[in-house]
Amino acid sequence: MSGRASMAAAPAAAAPARVATFRQADRFKPLKISVTRSVDGLLALEKDWRALEAQASIPCLFQSFDWCANYVRHATGNQPLAVRVLSAWQGERLVALMPLSVQTNNGARVLTGLTEPFQQYTDMLLAPGVDAKIVFGEMLRSLRALDVDYLHFGQVREDGNLFRALDGVVPPSGEEDAAPYVRIGDFPDFETFHRTVVNAKTRKNMRNARNRLERDAPVVHEVARSGPLLSEVIDRSFEGREAWLERQGLTSRAFRDHNFGAFLDRFKRPERTGVETVAFSLTHGGNPVADQWGFIHRGRYYAFIASWDAAYEEASPGKMHLGEILAACHGLGIEVADFMIPAARYKFTWASDAVKVRDFVMPLSWKGRLHNALWLNFLRPLAKRIAYAMPVGLRAWIFAKVMPVKD
Numbered sequence: 001m002s003g004r005a006s007m008a009a010a011p012a013a014a015a016p017a018r019v020a021t022f023r024q025a026d027r028f029k030p031l032k033i034s035v036t037r038s039v040d041g042l043l044a045l046e047k048d049w050r051a052l053e054a055q056a057s058i059p060c061l062f063q064s065f066d067w068c069a070n071y072v073r074h075a076t077g078n079q080p081l082a083v084r085v086l087s088a089w090q091g092e093r094l095v096a097l098m099p100l101s102v103q104t105n106n107g108a109r110v111l112t113g114l115t116e117p118f119q120q121y122t123d124m125l126l127a128p129g130v131d132a133k134i135v136f137g138e139m140l141r142s143l144r145a146l147d148v149d150y151l152h153f154g155q156v157r158e159d160g161n162l163f164r165a166l167d168g169v170v171p172p173s174g175e176e177d178a179a180p181y182v183r184i185g186d187f188p189d190f191e192t193f194h195r196t197v198v199n200a201k202t203r204k205n206m207r208n209a210r211n212r213l214e215r216d217a218p219v220v221h222e223v224a225r226s227g228p229l230l231s232e233v234i235d236r237s238f239e240g241r242e243a244w245l246e247r248q249g250l251t252s253r254a255f256r257d258h259n260f261g262a263f264l265d266r267f268k269r270p271e272r273t274g275v276e277t278v279a280f281s282l283t284h285g286g287n288p289v290a291d292q293w294g295f296i297h298r299g300r301y302y303a304f305i306a307s308w309d310a311a312y313e314e315a316s317p318g319k320m321h322l323g324e325i326l327a328a329c330h331g332l333g334i335e336v337a338d339f340m341i342p343a344a345r346y347k348f349t350w351a352s353d354a355v356k357v358r359d360f361v362m363p364l365s366w367k368g369r370l371h372n373a374l375w376l377n378f379l380r381p382l383a384k385r386i387a388y389a390m391p392v393g394l395r396a397w398i399f400a401k402v403m404p405v406k407d
Contacts, residue, residue: 029090031138035146036085039072045085048094052125058161059298062119066274068099071115074263084111084146088135095127096135098162108149108371117253118263120302120340121357122153126161136165150361150368155341158356166360173361173376178343180351182326185299185335190327197352198323206323209315217285221324223332224279230293231268233279237291238264240307264305267295280328282321284312290321299335318346326350 036042049065061067075081082102088095099114113122126132143151153170156163157179187193194203213219224230242255254260270277278301279293289312294304303325308317322339329337339347341357348354361376363369 031095031135032089033138033142034087034089035142036087037083039076039081039083042072042083042085042099043069045087045094045097049097049125052094052097052127055127056125057128058123058126058159059300060121060123060125060160061275061295061297061300061302062113062115062121063097063099063123063125064275064297067119068114070266070273070275071118071263074266075259083114085114086139086142088130088138093127095130096132096139097125098139102146102148105152106371108367109147110150110152110368111143111146111148112152113154116154117257118260119155120304121155121157121160122162123157123160124162124165132161132165133169136162136169144364148368149365150363150372153360155357156360158358163358170360170362172358173372174359177341177357178354179341179357180339180343180347180354182337182339182351182353183335184326184330184337185333187330190330193326193330194323197350202349206316206320210320213284213289213312213315219289220283221321221328222281222283223328224281225277226270229281230270230277230279233281233291233293234264234268234305236288237293237305237307240291240309241305244307278332280321280325282317282324289315290317292321292325296332296334299333301329301332301334301337303337303339316346319349322347322350 036045046065046069053060053064072081072083084100084102086098086100088097100111101114101116103110103112103116113119116122124132124135126135151170152173153162153166155177156166182193182197184190184193187196198206210219222229224233238261245252245255266273267275267277276296277293278296280291281288282290288309290306290308292303292306294302296302306318306321308321326337339351343354359376361372363372
């Protein structure tokens with residue numbers, strides 16, 4: 001999320017010795033790597049995929065079968081989809097899996113996360129006791145043979161399996177970010193957590209801001225896991241986030257994709273998706289002040305999209321709402337609330353921890369090397385620094401001029 005060795009420094013000849021080590025330890029049969037290239041093939045992996053998820057020690061929502069199946073079912077017929085699911089088997093047992101796809105970026109063919117740009121993290125599902133580096137070393141032969149210009153593993157968490165596989169092998173690319181999180185399940189109740197994280201001055205300021213609002217009308221927090229409120233929050237947060245990006249003169253690959261909104265509509269009926277979805281809404285006199293929604297997966301809440309009414313800016317609605325969300329998460333028995341990237345300052349009102357998140361890129365052709373050196377590691381970071389240095393109004397004006405009209 002450097003002085004690390006490049007991928008070329010890892011000799012392919014080492015792979016047979018690694019497989020032999022498994023045999024000597026009598027723990028695994030030799031690894032067999034498979035590449036699934038079709039939607040039907042992906043769906044046929046369901047039983048083994050779910051079995052791997054159930055035993056994996058690190059939850060991977062965006063590499064779960066349900067998330068990926070929803071994506072491919074939505075994408076089929078809407079856009080070209082070049083599925084490439086890498087799986088590692090020992091006998092009949094699936095021990096590792098990475099759902100990937102081939103996409104085009106500025107004329108270059110890139111192998112990246114299957115559900116990019118809609119996923120938030122890229123990771124590898126891994127069975128307990130299996131070495132991520134060894135599995136990736138075996139997968140590398142298949143990855144090199146996939147006729148792409150470069151491999152792109154986006155938003156890899158430092159505490160994930162894929163980071164351990166790539167660290168010191170594939171160099172990081174672009175800027176480092178971080179994902180703030182709260183281990184809310186470590187506390188007996190929300191008030192105990194509240195006292196340990198938020199300082200007295202901040203607690204007083206937020207309490208005063210809420211009291212000022214309540215002089216005019218009640219402030220109410222609602223939680224929905226299905227029904228009309230879930231649908232309303234999904235719609236409002238999407239529209240609010242889109243409007244905020246435009247006002248700030250910023251952009252997002254997901255929001256630039258005209259299929260993104262339709263994909264999110266699937267989660268208005270979570271019983272049909274298999275992905276547990278939850279929405280949180282803070283209202284003042286019945287008017288929405290702040291909305292957030294996301295997913296619950298294996299004891300973790302993933303905060304997916306949030307928005308707030310700019311008219312309430314003085315009340316710091318983002319900070320206020322995160323407190324309500326964490327209280328609700330504790331009540332739902334959630335162990336970890338993941339606020340995900342970016343590492344926005346308001347998230348650290350409540351989160352004292354954050355995990356580093358990086359992109360990793362491995363060029364496989366001259367075009368990939370050129371794209372990585374010029375765009376990913378030079379021009380893109382430079383453009384971002386210049387954009388963020390501009391006044392918001394100027395940046396928004398330029399954004400409106402250069403961005404294409406939406407479909």
